Amino acid sequence: MNATDVATRMSAASTAALLIASAQAPLGSTLIAVALPSIGIGIGADLVLITGLLVTSYLVVNVVCQGPAGKISDLVGHSRILWTGMGLYVIGAGSGLLAQDVGLLFVSRCAMAAAGALVVPATLALMRLHVPRQRRGRIFGLFGATMGIAAAGGPALGGEIVSLFGWRAVFIANLPFLALSALLLHLYPLPAGHPQARRSLRELAQSLDGFGIGLLALSLAFLIVASKLDGPGFFAMVLAGAVAGVAFVTWEAKAAAPVFDPHLFSRPAFAAGTMMIALQNFAMYGLLYQLPQFFSVFRGAEPRDIGYMLFVMMIGMVVAAPAGGHLTDRISARSAALLGCALLLTGMVQLWHLGSFESPKDAMLALLIFGLGLGLCNAPAQASLMSAVESGQAGMAAGVSSTMRYLGGILSILVLGAVLGADTIVSVTRHEVMIWLFTIAIVLSALMSQRLLGAGNAAAESP
Structure with a gap:
């Protein structure tokens, strides 16, 4: 069965x-x-x-x-x-x-x-x-x-x-x-699945690959700590995290029982799904951290108004997520994700002129559209990467996708720290540079969406 x-x-x-x-x-x-x-x-x-x-x-x-x-x-x-x-x-x-x-x-x-x-x-x-x-x-x-x-x-x-x-x-x-x-x-x-031996x-x-787990922990811990620092400490922690990350990938490629099997990324649908998740979370978390700082410092906005602005994006995500799943099943993951990426780009384009926005209300429509795009993209990316692996690797695939989701957010905070710096008051131009970086991430995500499962593609199933 x-x-x-x-x-x-x-x-x-x-x-x-x-x-x-x-x-x-x-x-x-x-x-x-x-x-x-x-x-x-x-x-x-x-x-x-x-x-x-x-x-x-x-x-x-x-x-x-x-x-x-x-x-x-x-x-x-x-x-x-x-x-x-x-x-x-x-x-x-x-x-x-x-x-x-x-x-x-x-x-x-x-x-x-x-x-x-x-x-x-x-x-x-x-x-x-x-x-x-x-x-x-x-x-x-x-x-x-x-x-x-x-x-x-x-x-x-x-x-x-x-x-x-x-x-x-x-x-x-x-x-x-x-x-x-x-x-x-x-x-x-739940229905009875494939029985695993008690160990x-x-x-x-x-x-378990204990050494690989240790390298992964070091890499992520260094990057998370870096997000709390500035100056020389920031760059030292980022460098340490990058070195540990490279060592982790190198080790996993030859490990007998890897935590993350790098060979999974040779499967187009898996690689595309995980990269889409990372890139879109890079943009989403970046906006969640950047926009409150911009409107608070440059426009003197009240926290309540900023909160409503961000909540609109979350509403868009929640509303569109089931629709993204429905389109994935009825049409294809590729088509649903492309539509979502089009909405993401539409929202980002409206934020290109962030310096002209006078209040959080001016960003609400852009964030609503962006949130709708995030919601549409989630299901096709997740469904494709999970369907691209054999049933015996479903847990590993799920772990990879969850880690990539968090990694996108962590990297976004690091880039924000590098571009905006530690000072709360920076030039509007630097904020707009961040918007362009988020736009590039969405464009890359759109390119990745073309490698998701299309209509009629067979998923990797095994008993």
Whole structure:
């Protein structure tokens, strides 16, 4: 029985359970933002320290663990890793609820970040295995919409929770969602997949490329730390991250059991899908960080107006993501992505004259169009890269795509730091240079879209 045969029996309820579980990673990432001042006051810690330990640590752990988690799920079973990740969420939530000092809060956030890194690749892999190719675009479109809603709604939900129940409740806000997901999976279990052998911890360790994982962790950690620095420290960390990254790729090419198999990038649809994700996240995260600085410094805009401006982009993403999935299934991934890239370019062109904008309202239409383009592109890119690999590598492919998503954002912050510098007041010209760099990224993404799966292309399926 192959993956497609199994897929036809997966219920809507079990699909909803997977989407709810995966949404906890972006929700947990943004939920805590508005609670940081209250946490600092509550435990008597400096806000800068709190932010570094609870936000930066979450990002580092989550990004570094994506690849190994995807590989582990291929080895021991995606459902097992999904349940393990959900259990780890509970442990992390309990630690945060009971914490009396910064140390236990740090442990809590690291546990929740690792849980998200386990759940998201496992969820993507399960969708790849249990959804037939002709419906994958729709499912991955829903996945993109769900992740967008969770990320955008996190701060608002966090604010309400802190107001009603205090900052400790933020750490257990995920638990009702996880309980619902677990209940749905219990009542409507996933179809039986291809059984994986149970492995001891020793066998599992031997099956993982520990040295490669270490190089990946070093590279990403250096780059994330660089995003917090300026001057010589910034360039030193970027150089160290680049060296570690090159060493990682070189090592993985010859490793017996690689975390990321570089040979997957020889498959056009896989390479195109992952590069599209990285390039478009480069542009998206760049705008999320750049535009608030521009309108705050040069136009004196209120934070609320800036927030509404950015929320419009998120709305576009959420609305268009299911449509992108539908077009992927009905026409082709290639055509859906090309349409999305056309919208992305249309939005970017409107931002070319950023210096003439007087308020955040002037950028809203451009960001709405840009968000619609992001939503349309997500499903075809994800569906193509996941369909380009054999079922036994679904977890690894999911880990690669998740890592590339974060890597695009990290690189965007690094480039912003290099172009705009550490000073908050820089020339308008430098801001417009960044818009041109984001436009180039979108053009490259459009070129990549032509290598996605077209109508009639056979996906790589295996029993």
